[in-house]
Amino acid sequence: MDPLSPLDGGTDPMREPMTVAAQLPPPVRRIVVETPPTAVSPPPPGSNGHSPHAMVAPSLRRMPRAQTTPIERMRTEALSIAYGEKLAVNQVSLSIRQGEVLALIGPSGCGKTTLLRSLNRLVDLTPGAIRGGRILLDGEDVDSFDVTLLRRRVGMLFQQPNPFPMSIFDNVAYGLRERGSKKPSRRQLETPVIEALHRAGLFEEVKDNLDHPALALSGGQQQRLCIARSLAIQPEVLLLDEPCSALDPISTQVIEETIVSLRTEIAIVIVTHNLQQAQRVADHVAFMYLGDLIEYGEAERVFGSPVAERTREYVSGGFG
C-alpha cells in the first residue's frame, strides 16, 4: 500500500470537524444531517483531500481476483425509502450478484446507508421510515421472510467496530447459539468459529487468546472479528457500510483482501467514500446522488468513462 495515498482510515472525522474539510475525505455525517440536503454539492476538485500523488499511486490498481460467473442473489425494484416527509432513496433498481463486489458511492447524505440497511430490513427499526418498491432475495420478496431468517442470510458490517462485551470465541459463536431448541456445546462450535476466524484473516493473531475479551483487541482486529462473527452464520449476502473508515491502512488492506476473496461465495455490497478503495475492490459501481441512482456499471467503465455529468464531477473530484 502506498504511504502517500491517504486512505480514509486514521482519523475519526466526527472528532475534528474543523480540519476535516481541508485534509480528509468528506464523510462528515453529522454536518450533513444538519444541513439541508440541497446544500450538498458534489465536492469541488481537491476537496476530497486526495493528494495529486494519489493519481499515480499503485493503490489505485484493482486487486487481483479470481474469475467468476456472477449469479444474481438480490435485486431492488423501484425501491424508495422515506423518513417521514424526506425521501432518502428514490426509485432505485439494482442487482446484487454473487461473484462480484458492488460498491455504492456518492456524496454524503445521498442515501447509501439507507439503501444498504433496507436490504436486511434494518430500516424497519427506524420509526417513521417508509419503504416502497420491492426487494428480492433469490426471487422472493424480503417481506415474506421471517426477519431473523432474512438477517441470517444477509449479514452486515458497520462503520464502527462493535464486538460484544464477551470473549473473542463467544463473539464469533454468538450467531450460532440459541439456534435450535438445544444448545450447541463449545466443542461443536469450535470448528465453525475457527473457520470463520480464518476466513476473516484473524485466526493467527488470536488463536492463543480465544477467551480474552473482544473489546481488548485493536480497532482493526475488532473489525475483522465482526467480519468473522458475520461469516460464522454463513450469510449469502454481506453488506458493508464504510467498514474501513475507522481503520489504519494495514487493517484496511487486510479487510479489502478478505472482501475480494469472499466474493466468490458471497454477494458483497460495500459503501465507501474512498474512491480508491472502490477501484481496488469493486467489480460494479453504483453512483448515487440525492437519493437517485445516477449511474451503474462495471467499475472500470464508471471510473474510466462515466456517462452522467454528475458522476464525472464526483469521480474526478476524487482523483484529479
Next chain:
Amino acid sequence: MSAPTQAPAPPVAVQPSRSRPTPEISWSRGDKIGVAMAWGAGILLCLIAGSIVAYMLFRGIQYLDLSLLFSHPQVGLDQSKTGGFLDPIEGTVLLTVLGTLIAAPVGVGIAVWLSEYGRPSWLARTVESGVEIVAGTPSIVLAIFGLLVFQQSFFGFLSFTAEGNAVFGRSFFTAGAIMSLIALPLVVGATREALQAIPAHVREASYALGKDRISTIRRVLLPASQRGIGTGVTLGMGRIVGDTAIVVVLLGASLQIEPENGTPVWGLLKGTGSTLTTYVYNNSPVGEGNAPEKAYAAAFVLLVIVIFLNFVVDLIARRKEPSWTR
C-alpha cells in the same frame, strides 16, 4: 439592540499558540471569589466528613466490645445489663437483602423497558414520573403508606394477625417491600444510564445477526451494563441500611427479632425486629433505652458498613467498561 457595525474578529485568527500550554489565565475578581468559595466549601466538607469518621472511630473503639456483636439485646435499666446488638445487625442484613432482592430485578426490568421499549410513550412518561415521585418521597411517608396497605386483611399473610383478625402490618416482609422502593430509583437510574451509553449500532449488530430484542438484551445489553447495575444496586443497599423511618413504622423496632410461631424461615420473615439505625436511635440520649455507649458502638458499626458499601461502589466504578465509538 446590538450594533451590527463591528463583527467580532474570528477567534481563529488570534490563537496561534494552540499547541503550546495555555499561558496565564487572567481571572476576574468575581471568578476569584467564586473559586475561593468553592475551594473553601470543598475543604469544609472534607473536614466535616473527616471529623465524623474520626469521632465515631474514637467513640466506637472506646465502647465497642466484640461481645456486643454477638449477644442479644436485653431489657435493663443499667447500661451494663442491656446486652449487645446482635439482633439489630441481623435485622439490618436481613432487611437489606430482602429489599435488594426486590429492588434489583424490578429496577433493572423497569430500566430495560424504559430504554429498550418505552412504548406507548405516554406510559413510558408516566412510569418515568412515577419513579421520580417515589425517589422524591420521604421514607416516612412511604412507611405510613405501607402500613396502610399492609394492614388490609388481603395482605394478612405477610404479617402477624391478632385475634379478632386485626392485621398487624409489620414484618420483615412488609418493611422489605417498602425498603425496596427507596432503592428502586437508584437502580433504575443507574441501569438506564448504562443502557443509554451503549451506541445504537451495537444493538443493530445483534439484530443483523438474526437475534431478536430479548436475546439482544440478555446476551449483549445487560452484560454491557453490569457496572451501572452494580453501582445502582450498591447505592440502593446503602439507602436501605441507613433508613430509620421504615424500620420504626413497619418492622416494629422491637428490641429482639421476634419470629412468628410456625415455620422457621417464613416465621422469621413474618416477625418483627430492629436494625442498627433504630437501635442507635433508641439507645441514644433521646431514645428510651438510654445506653449511649452502646449507641455509639452500634453507630460505629453502621458507619463501617456504609463506608464499606461506598468502597464497593468505587470498586465497581473503577472496573473497565466496554466502550465503543459512537
